[in-house]
Amino acid sequence: MERRQFLVGAAALASVGLGTEAAQAQTSDSRARVVIAGAGAAGLALASRLRRSMPNATITIIDAKKEHHFQPGFTLVGAGIWSPAQVTEQNVDYIPRGVEWVEAAVAEFDPDANGVVTTTGQRIDYDFLLVATGLNLNYEAIEGMDVSLIGRDGIASIYAGPEQANASATAIDRFIEAGGVGLFGRPAGEMKCAGAPLKITFITDDKARSRGRRGAVELVYNAHNPAVFSVAPVNDKVTEMFAGRDIAVNYSHVLKAIDPGAKQATYATESGDITLDYDFIHVVPPMRAPNAVLASPLPWQDGALAADGWIEADKATLRHPRYPNVFAVGDIAGVPRGKTAASVKWQVPVVVDNLVAETAGRSPQAVYNGYTSCPMVTGIGKAMLIEFDYDGNLIPSFPFIDPLKELWVSWLIEEKGLLGAYRAMLRGRA
Amino acid sequence: MSDFDLTTIYFILSESMGGWLWGFVALALLLLAAIVAGIMTLRKNDTPARRPLVAALVAGLVTTIIFTFLVPIWTLAGAGALAAPIDVLFAVLFALVPGGVVGSAVFVIMAFASNRRVAAIA
Numbered sequence: 001m002e003r004r005q006f007l008v009g010a011a012a013l014a015s016v017g018l019g020t021e022a023a024q025a026q027t028s029d030s031r032a033r034v035v036i037a038g039a040g041a042a043g044l045a046l047a048s049r050l051r052r053s054m055p056n057a058t059i060t061i062i063d064a065k066k067e068h069h070f071q072p073g074f075t076l077v078g079a080g081i082w083s084p085a086q087v088t089e090q091n092v093d094y095i096p097r098g099v100e101w102v103e104a105a106v107a108e109f110d111p112d113a114n115g116v117v118t119t120t121g122q123r124i125d126y127d128f129l130l131v132a133t134g135l136n137l138n139y140e141a142i143e144g145m146d147v148s149l150i151g152r153d154g155i156a157s158i159y160a161g162p163e164q165a166n167a168s169a170t171a172i173d174r175f176i177e178a179g180g181v182g183l184f185g186r187p188a189g190e191m192k193c194a195g196a197p198l199k200i201t202f203i204t205d206d207k208a209r210s211r212g213r214r215g216a217v218e219l220v221y222n223a224h225n226p227a228v229f230s231v232a233p234v235n236d237k238v239t240e241m242f243a244g245r246d247i248a249v250n251y252s253h254v255l256k257a258i259d260p261g262a263k264q265a266t267y268a269t270e271s272g273d274i275t276l277d278y279d280f281i282h283v284v285p286p287m288r289a290p291n292a293v294l295a296s297p298l299p300w301q302d303g304a305l306a307a308d309g310w311i312e313a314d315k316a317t318l319r320h321p322r323y324p325n326v327f328a329v330g331d332i333a334g335v336p337r338g339k340t341a342a343s344v345k346w347q348v349p350v351v352v353d354n355l356v357a358e359t360a361g362r363s364p365q366a367v368y369n370g371y372t373s374c375p376m377v378t379g380i381g382k383a384m385l386i387e388f389d390y391d392g393n394l395i396p397s398f399p400f401i402d403p404l405k406e407l408w409v410s411w412l413i414e415e416k417g418l419l420g421a422y423r424a425m426l427r428g429r430a
Numbered sequence: 431m432s433d434f435d436l437t438t439i440y441f442i443l444s445e446s447m448g449g450w451l452w453g454f455v456a457l458a459l460l461l462l463a464a465i466v467a468g469i470m471t472l473r474k475n476d477t478p479a480r481r482p483l484v485a486a487l488v489a490g491l492v493t494t495i496i497f498t499f500l501v502p503i504w505t506l507a508g509a510g511a512l513a514a515p516i517d518v519l520f521a522v523l524f525a526l527v528p529g530g531v532v533g534s535a536v537f538v539i540m541a542f543a544s545n546r547r548v549a550a551i552a
Contacts, residue, residue, distance in 0.1 A: 424444075429442075
């Protein structure tokens with residue numbers, strides 16, 4: 001910590017000594033060592049912005065993954081209208097020049113000694129650590145479930161990856177053709193893109209209708225609590241739409257086991273376990289922090305976000321309260337809401353601006369308001385562009401788009417606009 | 431929308447369209463140059479611009495109307511996806527691109543055709 005304090009102090013002194021309006025500057029001359037754990041959406045966007053804002057800093061990004069997935073596009077792959085190739089890119093294309101990429105995973109976080117250890121045994125010390133590891137999909141927490149089952153025996157899951165999303169599209173088509181009961185739902189804990197389970201329900205309904213097979217399929221959404229969505233106006237709207245489309249809802253049903261042979265799913269409910277027969281099921285796995293984060297002192301130590309290992313963070317600044325030189329960004333951040341790529345787009349500038357300000361000897365001012373966006377696809381060619389903050393207030397970016405109305409223009413943004421905006425975000429330009 | 435400045439929009443377009451962005455820019459500049467050349471030709475020959483203009487407007491309008499219904503298909507939606515006035519407005523805005531290209535091309539062709547007619551008469 002001493003080195004970081006020295007750097008901050010030196011920067012502050014330099015600023016005062018020169019008598020400049022450093023508070024207005026957008027860059028920092030700091031030579032701090034910044035380590036970014038994870039080269040997903042948040043990690044790459046952080047690296048790109050920091051490279052420009054802190055040209056003298058040593059920036060290291062650590063991730064073993066070579067492929068990069070545009071995860072917001074998984075829904076469209078699952079709908080059968082995008083191919084896996086459309087959501088698959090290479091990390092090397094987005095690592096900014098001047099940023100060192102360590103191609104390994106972080107095996108150990110040691111925030112007390114300001115260092116991380118990679119899976120290859122390399123120790124990397126830092127002045128600032130930005131944790132952007134993403135999360136783990138915990139399919140194994142559902143008894144009888146395994147990723148290899150996706151696409152077989154009526155089991156779908158668009159979360160596991162592009163190929164699994166593609167296999168899910170095939171499973172949906174087979175289900176619509178054969179008919180029967182389709183089950184949908186979501187896990188009880190925090191999850192990325194909480195709208196996706198609803199989207200895939202709407203898409204299945206829409207595809208069945210367009211093929212004249214809606215009468216042959218019964219669709220049931222199993223909500224994990226007494227609501228289908230955590231934002232009240234969206235919950236009301238989706239509930240109304242489900243009723244209008246003859247999609248049944250079971251409340252407080254959490255998937256705990258699956259029997260692929262018997263095609264039965266067991267749900268934990270307030271009145272005990274209930275087993276439902278299905279012909280098709282869309283499984284959304286419980287999600288948690290990666291093992292290295294779970295084993296570290298970084299997660300919340302108590303409260304609702306502790307069990308799954310989400311990193312303790314101030315919800316306005318994403319700074320770790322116990323380790324002030326550590327920030328958590330993206331899915332791993334233990335803040336309410338915020339597990340979408342759109343959230344990353346708003347979180348990254350806050351962290352970078354504050355880091356730049358701090359290393360330039362200024363007072364960090366940027367605040368993240370919990371912005372989360374969910375283009376709620378309600379059928380092929382229509383969507384609701386839902387954006388909200390920590391408090392559940394709808395905060396539309398485009399005043400001419402009604403967030404609770406099914407519109408083609410919202411679909412246009414989803415289908416044609418988001419990928420370009422996402423790529424620009426990875427390059428720190430949006 | 432505070433973050434949607436011109437720089438951001440440029441980068442989003444660039445990442446969305448790749449090399450096509452510069453192809454469209456080149457096409458737009460080419461058409462602009464051709465329109466200017468067409469106007470100069472009409473003036474040089476003292477030919478009224480009414481006929482090329484009307485033809486361009488009609489061709490552009492027809493193309494825009496046709497493409498307004500094709501734009502949803504470009505987004506993998508059905509032609510009947512336009513559900514609200516805002517949908518139609520955005521579809522028209524997109525359709526104005528091919529409409530503008532066709533209208534410009536018709537104007538230029540008509541302008542130079544009138545030049546050839548004047549030359550033949552002379």
